[in-house]
Amino acid sequence: MTYDGLLLTLLIVGIVLGLTPSIVAIFLALMAGSLGRGHSKNRVSANALGFLLGFLGATFALGMAWWYVMQSLSASGAQYAAIVIALLGITGGIVELKDYFWYGKGVSHRPHKRISALAHKHAVKKYRWINSLYLGFISLASAASTIGLSVLTIATLLYFVGAASPQAWLVVYGTALLFCVLVAAVLISSGTKVSAVLKWKEDSKPVMRLSSGFMTILLAWLLLLVVNTTLAVQAS
Protein backbone atom coordinates (compact mmCIF):
# COMPACT_ATOMS: atom_id res chain seq x y z
CA MET A 1 0.00 0.00 0.00
CA THR A 2 1.26 3.49 -0.82
CA TYR A 3 0.79 6.69 1.20
CA ASP A 4 -1.73 7.84 -1.44
CA GLY A 5 -3.71 4.65 -0.88
CA LEU A 6 -3.58 5.18 2.89
CA LEU A 7 -4.75 8.78 2.45
CA LEU A 8 -7.68 7.65 0.30
CA THR A 9 -8.56 4.98 2.87
CA LEU A 10 -8.51 7.52 5.71
CA LEU A 11 -10.69 9.92 3.73
CA ILE A 12 -13.29 7.22 3.04
CA VAL A 13 -13.20 6.02 6.67
CA GLY A 14 -13.48 9.61 7.93
CA ILE A 15 -16.43 10.51 5.70
CA VAL A 16 -18.34 7.33 6.61
CA LEU A 17 -17.60 7.60 10.35
CA GLY A 18 -18.54 11.28 10.27
CA LEU A 19 -22.11 10.14 9.61
CA THR A 20 -22.47 9.53 13.36
CA PRO A 21 -25.98 10.65 14.41
CA SER A 22 -24.92 12.30 17.70
CA ILE A 23 -22.46 14.72 16.03
CA VAL A 24 -24.97 15.75 13.38
CA ALA A 25 -27.65 16.11 16.09
CA ILE A 26 -25.52 18.45 18.25
CA PHE A 27 -24.59 20.55 15.22
CA LEU A 28 -28.22 20.83 14.13
CA ALA A 29 -29.26 21.78 17.70
CA LEU A 30 -26.66 24.57 17.64
CA MET A 31 -27.93 25.79 14.27
CA ALA A 32 -31.57 25.61 15.34
CA GLY A 33 -30.75 27.48 18.59
CA SER A 34 -28.83 30.18 16.70
CA LEU A 35 -31.52 30.63 14.02
CA GLY A 36 -34.22 30.60 16.73
CA ARG A 37 -32.55 33.56 18.44
CA GLY A 38 -32.74 35.48 15.20
CA HIS A 39 -28.97 35.64 14.67
CA SER A 40 -27.73 37.17 11.43
CA LYS A 41 -26.46 34.93 8.63
CA ASN A 42 -22.85 35.89 9.47
CA ARG A 43 -23.32 35.00 13.12
CA VAL A 44 -24.90 31.64 12.24
CA SER A 45 -21.93 30.94 9.93
CA ALA A 46 -19.53 31.97 12.73
CA ASN A 47 -21.27 29.52 15.09
CA ALA A 48 -20.96 26.75 12.49
CA LEU A 49 -17.27 27.59 12.01
CA GLY A 50 -16.74 27.59 15.79
CA PHE A 51 -18.27 24.11 16.01
CA LEU A 52 -16.06 22.81 13.20
CA LEU A 53 -12.92 24.30 14.79
CA GLY A 54 -13.85 22.94 18.24
CA PHE A 55 -14.34 19.44 16.84
CA LEU A 56 -11.20 19.61 14.72
CA GLY A 57 -9.16 20.89 17.69
CA ALA A 58 -10.42 18.13 19.97
CA THR A 59 -9.71 15.46 17.32
CA PHE A 60 -6.23 16.84 16.71
CA ALA A 61 -5.42 17.07 20.44
CA LEU A 62 -6.62 13.51 21.11
CA GLY A 63 -4.70 12.09 18.14
CA MET A 64 -1.46 13.91 18.94
CA ALA A 65 -1.66 13.00 22.64
CA TRP A 66 -1.98 9.33 21.70
CA TRP A 67 0.81 9.68 19.12
CA TYR A 68 3.16 10.93 21.87
CA VAL A 69 2.07 8.09 24.16
CA MET A 70 2.94 5.61 21.38
CA GLN A 71 6.32 7.32 20.88
CA SER A 72 7.13 6.87 24.57
CA LEU A 73 6.41 3.13 24.52
CA SER A 74 8.92 0.40 23.70
CA ALA A 75 8.55 -1.47 20.37
CA SER A 76 6.70 -4.42 21.89
CA GLY A 77 4.72 -2.11 24.19
CA ALA A 78 3.51 -0.16 21.15
CA GLN A 79 2.53 -3.41 19.43
CA TYR A 80 0.52 -4.57 22.45
CA ALA A 81 -1.09 -1.11 22.70
CA ALA A 82 -2.08 -1.40 19.01
CA ILE A 83 -3.64 -4.81 19.66
CA VAL A 84 -5.68 -3.38 22.58
CA ILE A 85 -6.84 -0.41 20.47
CA ALA A 86 -7.79 -2.75 17.61
CA LEU A 87 -9.77 -5.03 19.93
CA LEU A 88 -11.56 -2.05 21.46
CA GLY A 89 -12.37 -0.82 17.94
CA ILE A 90 -13.77 -4.21 16.92
CA THR A 91 -15.88 -4.39 20.10
CA GLY A 92 -17.13 -0.84 19.48
CA GLY A 93 -17.95 -1.75 15.87
CA ILE A 94 -19.95 -4.83 16.94
CA VAL A 95 -21.92 -2.72 19.46
CA GLU A 96 -22.63 -0.21 16.68
CA LEU A 97 -23.86 -3.06 14.45
CA LYS A 98 -26.04 -4.27 17.33
CA ASP A 99 -27.47 -0.73 17.51
CA TYR A 100 -28.44 -1.04 13.84
CA PHE A 101 -30.70 -3.98 14.68
CA TRP A 102 -31.77 -3.08 18.25
CA TYR A 103 -30.84 0.50 19.21
CA GLY A 104 -30.84 1.22 22.94
CA LYS A 105 -31.20 -2.42 24.05
CA GLY A 106 -28.42 -3.76 26.28
CA VAL A 107 -24.96 -2.30 25.67
CA SER A 108 -25.40 0.68 23.37
CA HIS A 109 -23.56 3.67 21.90
CA ARG A 110 -26.23 6.02 23.22
CA PRO A 111 -24.47 9.20 24.47
CA HIS A 112 -24.28 9.57 28.25
CA LYS A 113 -27.17 11.53 29.80
CA ARG A 114 -24.77 14.15 31.19
CA ILE A 115 -23.28 14.77 27.73
CA SER A 116 -26.75 15.04 26.18
CA ALA A 117 -27.80 17.50 28.92
CA LEU A 118 -24.62 19.56 28.42
CA ALA A 119 -25.15 19.65 24.66
CA HIS A 120 -28.76 20.76 25.08
CA LYS A 121 -27.82 23.40 27.64
CA HIS A 122 -25.09 24.98 25.52
CA ALA A 123 -26.89 24.64 22.18
CA VAL A 124 -30.34 25.83 23.16
CA LYS A 125 -30.63 27.22 26.72
CA LYS A 126 -27.61 29.41 27.42
CA TYR A 127 -26.01 31.18 24.49
CA ARG A 128 -22.44 32.50 24.58
CA TRP A 129 -20.10 32.93 21.67
CA ILE A 130 -17.70 30.31 23.07
CA ASN A 131 -20.46 27.67 23.12
CA SER A 132 -20.00 26.63 19.50
CA LEU A 133 -16.34 25.74 20.16
CA TYR A 134 -17.33 23.91 23.34
CA LEU A 135 -20.08 22.00 21.50
CA GLY A 136 -17.55 20.85 18.93
CA PHE A 137 -15.53 19.36 21.77
CA ILE A 138 -18.64 17.82 23.40
CA SER A 139 -19.69 16.22 20.12
CA LEU A 140 -16.40 14.28 20.02
CA ALA A 141 -17.00 13.20 23.64
CA SER A 142 -20.52 12.06 22.70
CA ALA A 143 -19.07 9.78 20.04
CA ALA A 144 -15.99 8.75 22.04
CA SER A 145 -16.65 5.03 21.62
CA THR A 146 -16.72 5.24 17.83
CA ILE A 147 -15.03 8.38 16.53
CA GLY A 148 -12.78 8.85 19.56
CA LEU A 149 -11.57 5.27 19.18
CA SER A 150 -11.09 5.74 15.44
CA VAL A 151 -8.83 8.75 16.13
CA LEU A 152 -6.73 6.60 18.48
CA THR A 153 -6.62 3.87 15.82
CA ILE A 154 -5.50 6.34 13.15
CA ALA A 155 -2.80 7.80 15.44
CA THR A 156 -1.55 4.27 16.15
CA LEU A 157 -1.61 3.44 12.45
CA LEU A 158 0.36 6.59 11.64
CA TYR A 159 2.94 5.62 14.27
CA PHE A 160 3.40 2.17 12.71
CA VAL A 161 3.65 3.38 9.12
CA GLY A 162 6.17 6.01 10.22
CA ALA A 163 4.23 8.99 8.89
CA ALA A 164 6.51 12.04 8.71
CA SER A 165 3.88 14.59 9.76
CA PRO A 166 1.09 13.03 11.83
CA GLN A 167 -0.30 16.54 12.45
CA ALA A 168 -1.22 16.95 8.77
CA TRP A 169 -2.75 13.46 8.59
CA LEU A 170 -4.87 14.12 11.69
CA VAL A 171 -6.12 17.44 10.30
CA VAL A 172 -7.07 15.69 7.04
CA TYR A 173 -8.81 12.90 8.96
CA GLY A 174 -10.64 15.42 11.21
CA THR A 175 -11.80 17.34 8.14
CA ALA A 176 -13.05 14.11 6.55
CA LEU A 177 -14.98 13.36 9.75
CA LEU A 178 -16.65 16.77 9.41
CA PHE A 179 -17.67 16.26 5.78
CA CYS A 180 -21.30 15.43 6.64
CA VAL A 181 -21.54 18.41 9.04
CA LEU A 182 -20.02 20.66 6.36
CA VAL A 183 -22.66 19.52 3.87
CA ALA A 184 -25.37 20.21 6.49
CA ALA A 185 -23.86 23.67 7.14
CA VAL A 186 -23.84 24.49 3.42
CA LEU A 187 -27.45 23.29 3.05
CA ILE A 188 -28.61 25.42 6.00
CA SER A 189 -26.73 28.51 4.81
CA SER A 190 -28.26 28.08 1.35
CA GLY A 191 -31.76 28.23 2.82
CA THR A 192 -32.65 24.59 3.57
CA LYS A 193 -34.70 24.30 6.77
CA VAL A 194 -32.98 22.76 9.79
CA SER A 195 -36.05 20.53 10.25
CA ALA A 196 -35.53 19.07 6.75
CA VAL A 197 -31.90 18.20 7.52
CA LEU A 198 -33.01 16.82 10.90
CA LYS A 199 -35.60 14.61 9.17
CA TRP A 200 -32.95 13.31 6.78
CA LYS A 201 -30.72 12.53 9.78
CA GLU A 202 -33.53 10.71 11.60
CA ASP A 203 -34.41 8.67 8.49
CA SER A 204 -30.77 7.76 7.85
CA LYS A 205 -29.83 6.83 11.43
CA PRO A 206 -29.88 3.01 11.00
CA VAL A 207 -27.77 3.15 7.81
CA MET A 208 -25.34 5.54 9.54
CA ARG A 209 -24.92 3.05 12.41
CA LEU A 210 -24.47 0.09 10.06
CA SER A 211 -21.84 1.82 7.93
CA SER A 212 -19.92 3.29 10.86
CA GLY A 213 -19.96 -0.11 12.64
CA PHE A 214 -18.43 -1.87 9.63
CA MET A 215 -15.96 0.96 9.08
CA THR A 216 -14.74 0.82 12.70
CA ILE A 217 -14.15 -2.93 12.36
CA LEU A 218 -12.36 -2.54 9.01
CA LEU A 219 -10.13 0.19 10.46
CA ALA A 220 -9.17 -2.07 13.38
CA TRP A 221 -8.38 -4.91 10.96
CA LEU A 222 -6.26 -2.52 8.90
CA LEU A 223 -4.27 -1.69 12.03
CA LEU A 224 -3.73 -5.38 12.83
CA LEU A 225 -2.65 -6.02 9.22
CA VAL A 226 -0.04 -3.26 9.51
CA VAL A 227 1.20 -4.47 12.92
CA ASN A 228 1.58 -8.08 11.74
CA THR A 229 3.51 -6.76 8.67
CA THR A 230 1.01 -8.10 6.11
CA LEU A 231 0.46 -4.54 4.88
CA ALA A 232 3.51 -2.37 4.39
CA VAL A 233 2.96 1.31 3.57
CA GLN A 234 5.57 2.71 1.18
CA ALA A 235 6.19 6.12 -0.33
CA SER A 236 5.34 5.00 -3.89
Place this chain on the structure above:
Amino acid sequence: MGTELIATSLQQIHTLSTRAVLGAVLLLICCVLVAALFQKSEVTKHYVFLTIVGVVGLATGVLLATTLYIVQNPDVVLLDRLGL
Protein backbone atom coordinates in the same frame (compact mmCIF):
# COMPACT_ATOMS: atom_id res chain seq x y z
CA MET B 1 16.84 -24.72 6.73
CA GLY B 2 16.18 -22.19 9.54
CA THR B 3 16.04 -19.27 7.09
CA GLU B 4 13.61 -21.14 4.82
CA LEU B 5 11.40 -21.89 7.81
CA ILE B 6 11.30 -18.20 8.82
CA ALA B 7 10.52 -17.06 5.29
CA THR B 8 7.78 -19.68 4.98
CA SER B 9 6.21 -18.76 8.32
CA LEU B 10 6.15 -15.04 7.48
CA GLN B 11 4.70 -15.78 4.06
CA GLN B 12 2.05 -17.98 5.67
CA ILE B 13 1.17 -15.23 8.14
CA HIS B 14 0.66 -12.73 5.32
CA THR B 15 -1.41 -15.16 3.22
CA LEU B 16 -3.54 -16.24 6.18
CA SER B 17 -4.22 -12.65 7.33
CA THR B 18 -5.12 -11.48 3.82
CA ARG B 19 -7.45 -14.43 3.21
CA ALA B 20 -9.11 -13.98 6.62
CA VAL B 21 -9.87 -10.30 5.98
CA LEU B 22 -10.95 -10.71 2.35
CA GLY B 23 -13.13 -13.72 3.19
CA ALA B 24 -14.71 -11.87 6.10
CA VAL B 25 -15.42 -8.78 3.99
CA LEU B 26 -17.17 -10.91 1.34
CA LEU B 27 -19.26 -12.70 3.97
CA LEU B 28 -20.16 -9.41 5.67
CA ILE B 29 -21.39 -7.98 2.35
CA CYS B 30 -23.64 -11.05 2.01
CA CYS B 31 -24.90 -10.49 5.59
CA VAL B 32 -25.77 -6.87 4.81
CA LEU B 33 -27.69 -7.94 1.69
CA VAL B 34 -29.64 -10.55 3.67
CA ALA B 35 -30.31 -7.99 6.44
CA ALA B 36 -31.58 -5.48 3.88
CA LEU B 37 -33.85 -8.05 2.21
CA PHE B 38 -35.37 -9.43 5.42
CA GLN B 39 -35.09 -6.41 7.72
CA LYS B 40 -38.58 -6.81 9.18
CA SER B 41 -38.15 -10.37 10.40
CA GLU B 42 -36.93 -10.51 14.02
CA VAL B 43 -35.67 -14.10 13.62
CA THR B 44 -33.61 -13.16 10.55
CA LYS B 45 -32.17 -10.18 12.44
CA HIS B 46 -30.91 -12.51 15.18
CA TYR B 47 -29.38 -14.96 12.69
CA VAL B 48 -27.77 -12.20 10.61
CA PHE B 49 -26.32 -10.48 13.68
CA LEU B 50 -24.97 -13.77 15.09
CA THR B 51 -23.41 -14.57 11.67
CA ILE B 52 -21.79 -11.11 11.59
CA VAL B 53 -20.39 -11.61 15.10
CA GLY B 54 -19.12 -15.06 14.11
CA VAL B 55 -17.43 -13.84 10.92
CA VAL B 56 -15.89 -10.80 12.62
CA GLY B 57 -14.77 -12.96 15.55
CA LEU B 58 -13.17 -15.56 13.29
CA ALA B 59 -11.27 -13.03 11.17
CA THR B 60 -10.22 -11.11 14.29
CA GLY B 61 -9.03 -14.36 15.89
CA VAL B 62 -6.80 -15.14 12.91
CA LEU B 63 -5.41 -11.58 12.83
CA LEU B 64 -4.88 -11.58 16.59
CA ALA B 65 -3.05 -14.92 16.53
CA THR B 66 -0.75 -13.86 13.69
CA THR B 67 -0.10 -10.44 15.26
CA LEU B 68 0.73 -11.98 18.64
CA TYR B 69 3.09 -14.40 16.87
CA ILE B 70 4.89 -11.45 15.26
CA VAL B 71 5.01 -9.51 18.55
CA GLN B 72 6.49 -12.46 20.40
CA ASN B 73 8.92 -13.38 17.60
CA PRO B 74 10.31 -10.06 16.34
CA ASP B 75 13.34 -11.87 14.85
CA VAL B 76 11.06 -13.35 12.17
CA VAL B 77 10.42 -9.92 10.64
CA LEU B 78 13.95 -8.69 11.27
CA LEU B 79 15.57 -11.64 9.49
CA ASP B 80 13.08 -11.38 6.64
CA ARG B 81 13.85 -7.67 6.19
CA LEU B 82 17.58 -8.39 6.22
CA GLY B 83 16.97 -10.98 3.51
CA LEU B 84 18.48 -13.79 5.58
